[in-house]
Amino acid sequence: MATGFYLGIDVGSVSTNLVVIDEKGSIVKKIYLRTEGKPIASVQRGLNQLGEDFKDHEILGAGVTGSGRKLIGKVIGADLVKNEITTHGVAALQVHPGVKTVFEIGGQDSKIIIIREGTVVDFAMNTVCAAGTGSFLDQQAKRLNISLEEFGGLALGAKVPVRIAGRCSVFAESDMIHKQQMGYRLEDIVAGLCEALMRNYFNNVGKGKEILPPVLFQGGVAANKGIKAAFEKELGYEIIIPEHYEVMGAWGAALLSRKTGKKMGFRGFSLSDREIRVESFECPDCPNCCEIVTVVIDGETIPGWGGRCGKWEKGVSRATG
Amino acid sequence: MTFPRMGQIDIPVQTLFTELGHQVVPPPPVTKRTFDLGVKHAPEFACLPFKMTLANYIEAIEKGAEAVVTFGGAGPCRFGYFAQVQKGILHDLGYDFELLLLDPPGAETRELFRSLRFLFGKNLKQPGRIWRALRLAWAKAVFLDRANRLYRRLLPRVAQKKAAEMEYQKFLRVMAAERDLHRLELVYTALAHNLDNLARLETGRVLRVKIVGEIYMILESGVNFHTENILGQMGVEVTRSVSMTHWVEANLLKALFPGHRRRTELLSIPHLTSFVGGHGRETIAETVDAGTNRVDGVVQILPFTCMPELVAQSILPDLSRRFNLPVLSLVLDEHSGAAGVTTRLEAFVDLLREKREKDEAKAGV
Numbered sequence: 001m002a003t004g005f006y007l008g009i010d011v012g013s014v015s016t017n018l019v020v021i022d023e024k025g026s027i028v029k030k031i032y033l034r035t036e037g038k039p040i041a042s043v044q045r046g047l048n049q050l051g052e053d054f055k056d057h058e059i060l061g062a063g064v065t066g067s068g069r070k071l072i073g074k075v076i077g078a079d080l081v082k083n084e085i086t087t088h089g090v091a092a093l094q095v096h097p098g099v100k101t102v103f104e105i106g107g108q109d110s111k112i113i114i115i116r117e118g119t120v121v122d123f124a125m126n127t128v129c130a131a132g133t134g135s136f137l138d139q140q141a142k143r144l145n146i147s148l149e150e151f152g153g154l155a156l157g158a159k160v161p162v163r164i165a166g167r168c169s170v171f172a173e174s175d176m177i178h179k180q181q182m183g184y185r186l187e188d189i190v191a192g193l194c195e196a197l198m199r200n201y202f203n204n205v206g207k208g209k210e211i212l213p214p215v216l217f218q219g220g221v222a223a224n225k226g227i228k229a230a231f232e233k234e235l236g237y238e239i240i241i242p243e244h245y246e247v248m249g250a251w252g253a254a255l256l257s258r259k260t261g262k263k264m265g266f267r268g269f270s271l272s273d274r275e276i277r278v279e280s281f282e283c284p285d286c287p288n289c290c291e292i293v294t295v296v297i298d299g300e301t302i303p304g305w306g307g308r309c310g311k312w313e314k315g316v317s318r319a320t321g
Numbered sequence: 322m323t324f325p326r327m328g329q330i331d332i333p334v335q336t337l338f339t340e341l342g343h344q345v346v347p348p349p350p351v352t353k354r355t356f357d358l359g360v361k362h363a364p365e366f367a368c369l370p371f372k373m374t375l376a377n378y379i380e381a382i383e384k385g386a387e388a389v390v391t392f393g394g395a396g397p398c399r400f401g402y403f404a405q406v407q408k409g410i411l412h413d414l415g416y417d418f419e420l421l422l423l424d425p426p427g428a429e430t431r432e433l434f435r436s437l438r439f440l441f442g443k444n445l446k447q448p449g450r451i452w453r454a455l456r457l458a459w460a461k462a463v464f465l466d467r468a469n470r471l472y473r474r475l476l477p478r479v480a481q482k483k484a485a486e487m488e489y490q491k492f493l494r495v496m497a498a499e500r501d502l503h504r505l506e507l508v509y510t511a512l513a514h515n516l517d518n519l520a521r522l523e524t525g526r527v528l529r530v531k532i533v534g535e536i537y538m539i540l541e542s543g544v545n546f547h548t549e550n551i552l553g554q555m556g557v558e559v560t561r562s563v564s565m566t567h568w569v570e571a572n573l574l575k576a577l578f579p580g581h582r583r584r585t586e587l588l589s590i591p592h593l594t595s596f597v598g599g600h601g602r603e604t605i606a607e608t609v610d611a612g613t614n615r616v617d618g619v620v621q622i623l624p625f626t627c628m629p630e631l632v633a634q635s636i637l638p639d640l641s642r643r644f645n646l647p648v649l650s651l652v653l654d655e656h657s658g659a660a661g662v663t664t665r666l667e668a669f670v671d672l673l674r675e676k677r678e679k680d681e682a683k684a685g686v
Contacts (some may be wrong), residue, residue, distance in 0.1 A: 067660055084670035119675045208638035
């Protein structure tokens with residue numbers, strides 16, 4: 001029996017994740033890459049790696065999520081383009097059907113998803129501020145001159161975590177330097193930062209939400225043992241980190257594409273070898289001055305988007321002037 | 322003269338002043354430059370409505386406006402200080418203009434009379450002209466609100482959403498230019514007819530979302546990323562009580578008819594006992610109203626650092642549980658990106674769809 005696979009891609013601000021799942025929904029292969037501000041290039045790199053294993057298999061559906069979902073969805077010919085809240089919820093339910101709360105902390109955003117009886121009933125995402133997200137940790141780790149990998153382990157060695165004002169990373173820095181000058185141990189400072197992030201998270205996205213166990217903790221920051229410990233200390237019970245915590249969004253997108261089936265048609269792994277160019281311009285045809293984005297693959301333009309009248313989506317290739 | 326911009330308020334306001342014989346320079350629609358000017362010259366933690374109206378004045382003064390007409394207030398919301406602080410900022414920047422402040426009676430009555438004399442003074446001998454100008458402007462506001470309601474109801478139900486938007490834009494242009502009171506109804510009927518001619522979708526019962534929150538952020542689509550349009554495109558019907566005419570009624574008529582606000586007060590008092598300023602109390606009252614009517618979800622739109630709406634926001638989770646009504650709070654600021662807003666709205670609509678399917682399945686059993 002020929003087997004088919006489904007592809008899921010999560011194009012986030014910090015990382016681009018790709019997963020391939022089988023027809024049962026289990027992950028066969030996953031790839032975690034840094035986006036580095038170039039979403040198309042990182043997706044191409046990912047497809048190239050996946051192509052080695054899967055180029056002879058049929059991809060029955062492709063789903064895209066994350067902040068770059070619209071662009072990448074057009075480029076790869078996705079069958080499904082879905083927001084990251086829904087995809088994270090779907091993946092969490094796949095791992096743990098009884099899950100009631102999902103914490104997701106990524107590079108520039110953090111979210112909380114409240115699930116009851118298998119459906120998402122409430123959610124929140126951080127607004128206007130990166131406090132309580134991975135970037136906060138990234139910044140502070142750089143200032144302390146330690147890698148993010150060491151960070152979590154160090155925090156676990158803390159005896160008395162120091163209190164650090166974490167509302168804003170600028171204030172956190174001055175507070176942290178002050179504590180260093182006072183002679184606090186590095187472990188205690190790092191643990192203090194983890195607690196600051198946890199407090200931010202509960203103040204920012206967790207406010208007013210009914211947090212009940214089982215809690216799943218996913219997203220890149222879940223790798224950080226110090227943060228997990230800070231959450232558990234505050235909640236008073238254990239939280240679960242799923243095996244594939246870092247690619248849950250991509251997994252959810254793949255699972256959803258299995259449900260919707262083929263629509264657009266995935267353009268294939270060979271995309272990684274083709275020249276993809278994005279062009280944007282102001283449409284001069286009417287006073288709305290819409291910003292139009294089009295993608296050119298090996299010289300061939302695929303329908304653009306961004307206009308309010310709809311003609312670019314229909315495949316008009318240039319302004320009528 | 323010029324005035325602050327908020328949604329389609331420029332149409333009736335421009336009509337009123339033009340009919341009174343003033344030269345009007347309406348502020349241009351919100352663009353990236355409006356954001357840049359507002360953010361640059363306003364205090365950092367002022368709210369977006371403050372920043373954007375400040376930028377409105379700058380852009381209008383650049384185009385030749387010599388006087389700014391605006392409202393004042395005397396509640397806990399910062400709106401009461403907008404005009405004075407903005408005047409100070411603009412004078413420091415070297416912009417020369419006359420500020421005509423319409424404060425509620427009782428606070429600065431002399432100032433109010435000075436502004437009213439400037440606005441109506443030329444026509445005191447022709448009360449008929451003043452009456453006609455007021456009637457035409459008010460009628461336009463009423464038809465604009467009515468058209469907006471119609472458009473919000475039809476958008477999720479028509480197949481060609483872009484065509485519907487084009488019709489609506491055309492209606493706004495014609496409405497702005499029309500000077501004959503008796504033709505306004507025709508302009509409206511033409512829109513209704515054209516929208517009615519568009520092919521419909523087979524939708525079944527359409528999801529209904531009510532928008533509550535701060536009035537400027539709700540009405541000015543230039544700062545809320547066209548939230549209502551986004552929801553309409555997703556097949557959701559948007560309802561709201563906050564509108565131009567509602568605002569005028571609530572603020573001007575309240576002075577004349579003290580009983581006018583009773584509904585808002587009755588609905589909100591069990592949850593919020595004091596007047597917190599701005600639209601804080603309306604947000605609570607309208608959410609309660611949504612909870613007891615056929616509304617699937619509520620979206621609260623508020624500017625970052627808005628005190629009245631923050632108070633309301635802290636009460637919303639409680640109302641959400643009480644009425645089994647999902648609520649999404651959208652805090653918007655200059656930093657917000659359209660992608661973030663779309664993501665939240667999309668996820669919220671997904672949530673509402675699933676909830677309804679479940680509720681219906683339960684009811685079926």
